[in-house]
Amino acid sequence: MTTVVHPAGPGWRRGGRPATWWGRAWGRAVEEAAYDEQALAAGRSLARAGAVGAVTTEAGRFAADVADGSETCRVTGTLPVLDPTGRESLVEAVAAGGGRLAALLAGDLPHDLVEHAEEAGVELLPYGGELVTGCTCRGWTDPCRHALALLTRLTWLVEADPLVLLHLRGLSREELLSRLHAGGPAGDADEDLDVALDAALRAAAVLRVLDDDHARIEHLL
Numbered sequence: 001m002t003t004v005v006h007p008a009g010p011g012w013r014r015g016g017r018p019a020t021w022w023g024r025a026w027g028r029a030v031e032e033a034a035y036d037e038q039a040l041a042a043g044r045s046l047a048r049a050g051a052v053g054a055v056t057t058e059a060g061r062f063a064a065d066v067a068d069g070s071e072t073c074r075v076t077g078t079l080p081v082l083d084p085t086g087r088e089s090l091v092e093a094v095a096a097g098g099g100r101l102a103a104l105l106a107g108d109l110p111h112d113l114v115e116h117a118e119e120a121g122v123e124l125l126p127y128g129g130e131l132v133t134g135c136t137c138r139g140w141t142d143p144c145r146h147a148l149a150l151l152t153r154l155t156w157l158v159e160a161d162p163l164v165l166l167h168l169r170g171l172s173r174e175e176l177l178s179r180l181h182a183g184g185p186a187g188d189a190d191e192d193l194d195v196a197l198d199a200a201l202r203a204a205a206v207l208r209v210l211d212d213d214h215a216r217i218e219h220l221l
Contacts, residue, residue: 002172006055006157006164022109023159025125030151032128035141043148052153059170062154066146068137073146077133079126081170089120090171091179101180109162124169 018024034040046052046066053065060081066073082090093116094100100113117124133147143151158165163173 001058002167002174003056003058004164004167006057008050008053008055010050018155018159020109020159021111022114022125022162022165023155026155026158026165029126029128029131030148030155033131033133033143033151034128034148035143039141039143039145040148042145043143044152046145046149047152047156052149055150055153055157057157057164057167059172060168062150062168064150064153066135066149068146071137073135073137075133075135075147075150077131077147077150079132079168080130081168082122086122087169087171087175088179089122090117090124090166090169091176091183093117093120093122094176095180095183104162104166104176107161109165124165 018027031040034043046068051067053067055062055064061076061078063074063076066075093113094104096116097110097112100110103110103113114124131143131151133143133151135144135146137144137146139145154164163176166176167173
């Protein structure tokens with residue numbers, strides 16, 4: 001089982017609201033899961049303040065420590081994983097569309113990929129009832145503000161890298177690449193993966209220099 005640790009980071013610089021369509025979809029699931037608006041607002045405030053520590057993700061599970069004043073709580077959560085047939089269908093959906101793998105590796109979640117997966121019976125994005133959490137605090141709301149802080153932080157992680165979502169659903173980056181590599185003729189698979197990785201690296205490099213008005217990006221094009 002692959003476990004990934006996402007380092008703790010500063011609060012969200014854009015007020016915590018997702019900018020991508022899949023980030024907003026995850027955010028809606030968090031809102032559905034919330035007990036009330038007050039708990040949701042408190043959780044978002046904790047997340048924006050950088051109170052969520054390193055987030056650990058693996059197939060179907062996530063966890064982090066959340067600091068709240070003098071108290072530090074341990075929050076854990078679960079998300080249903082895809083069964084073997086669902087994972088295979090998702091891999092096939094990635095392979096079926098030109099550029100879908102490159103988009104994923106570059107931090108994008110193609111809408112047609114999600115639609116293709118849904119047509120095959122695979123629900124990738126969660127609804128509120130699927131986000132189950134627990135916390136060591138004594139709060140009576142479920143989910144509590146600490147759990148909602150972690151779910152908010154996960155929103156940002158999923159938005160920045162949709163492969164986090166696939167991982168939580170049971171399909172890690174390594175397994176996805178391995179299955180795609182094994183799914184067709186060796187030469188074609190190697191070439192497709194090389195092209196996808198090159199496109200992803202170029203896209204990432206462009207994003208790193210967009211904030212620099214004096215940067216030159218001709219060499220990346």
